[in-house]
Amino acid sequence: MATSVKQKVIGIDVSKDSLAICHLAEEKVQHLETENNQTGFKQLIKQCGTESLYVMEATGIYYLQLAYYLHEQGAQVVVVNPVIIKRYIQMHLGKGKSDKKDAQWIRRYGEQTQVAFWQPEEQVIVECRQLEQVIEQLIKQKTMIINSLEALERQPVKSQLAAKSLKQTLMTLEKQIKQLEEQLLDNLEKAFAQEIKLLSSIPGIGRKTAGMLLLFAEGFRNVTNYRQLIAKAGLSPREYTSGSSIRGKVRITKMGGSLIRSKLFMCSFSAKKSNAACKALYERLVAKGKNGKVALIAVCNKLLKQAFAIVKSSIPYRPDFANISA
Structure with missing residues (x-):
């Protein structure tokens, strides 16, 4: 959902004890600093109102109380991965670093970028x-x-x-x-009784892993395609090549869910034997000369693809169902 042009955007740099806030007042950049507690939150709302769009980074756990408070007050909230803000600043050749500057960059990001509104988890x-x-x-x-x-x-x-x-x-x-x-x-x-039953039908995935997958994917409520799961688990391939001289190995990003990644990797050993699609994929890659670990990572991705398709379709695993096992 795109940010309204007329909507006031508030950039907030969150730390453990304080909030550095940047907003526009009469077309002039204004800064405010408050405590990261209920007193500071009330001061923020009094100054900027509930009609504004509040943009902040996902800084550990320190942003959560503020995000919940603003949401409860009826304000729109955007929570951004800190890596995205860092890349945004680098892209605009930003120099120097301070809480005030970071808050200003976060506000600019919220004004110039298509953003999705934050919602509290179940x-x-x-x-x-x-x-x-x-x-x-x-x-x-x-x-x-x-x-x-x-x-x-x-x-x-x-x-x-x-x-x-x-x-x-x-x-x-x-x-x-x-x-x-x-x-x-x-x-x-x-x-998630139904979802666990569906996921457990996949050869290679037991009830415990099914539960971990549901927790990792937040019940699959806001997942729109399997590639989001693969990226979130840090299993997306990352190529390192440049021109004709640099030919690095293709590796996975390893950003995100290390716990689910290690669990899926353990499941891949069983899946490459008992899961028809995973077995075919593993054997095909090994036959092409890929090493075992690369083939197992591909099996992990296949398991996530199957998990997404099965939960979304509410159809248990069927080895002859091309739309799921392909």
Whole structure:
């Protein structure tokens, strides 16, 4: 949706404790700085009103309270990937960096670019993503404990108390991870029962991966084509060539969902054997001389393509269905 020419655009550079705000008043650039809290939000609305278009970067978690507040007040909100703003500034040969300058660039981007309005995610998606993040943190702690135990076992002198403490911590972490994973899957199955059933029909994808895919794709609600999923997972190929002298390898972007990317890569080993379309694709690429990893990444992309088609069509996997398995 294109930004209205007459609509006032507010650029906001968000940091942990403050908001740097840039807007036009009587055709003159104005700057305002407020705290990143409810008091600052009210000051912002009082100054700029609810009829304005508020544009900000997706800066960690620090933009969320502001975005929710503005949305609740009835204002239109745009949240932009920081990489896009960075590229926009570079494209316009912007020099120097400060919060005020960044806010001004963000405002200009909102005025000159076709933008999509931000909407809050469903509560179940937000809660499940928080569970997923805690599980990731606990898994990292578990890995650290395992490494510490292995290092301790190699010591010529070993404290039994230290070993006992590490083993107890490991058991506690494993129990917590299991409980949270079960709760996460249970929440997703209650919210997306039909979608999980559909995704689980794909050979190579189990219920746990199906749940992770739904969380990753936010229930497939706002996904309009499978290429968006591939790009979001960081599985899009990126070519590195220039003229006749530079011929780099084609690699994936690795931007975005590292967790779902690693999960899909594990699923690809099973899919290349049990999933008809994935098996044909893998064998064709290997026959052409592609190495195994490149072929497996192609299988990951195929799985995402199948997942998108199956959820959108509400038709379970059928190996003879060309529109899905092709």
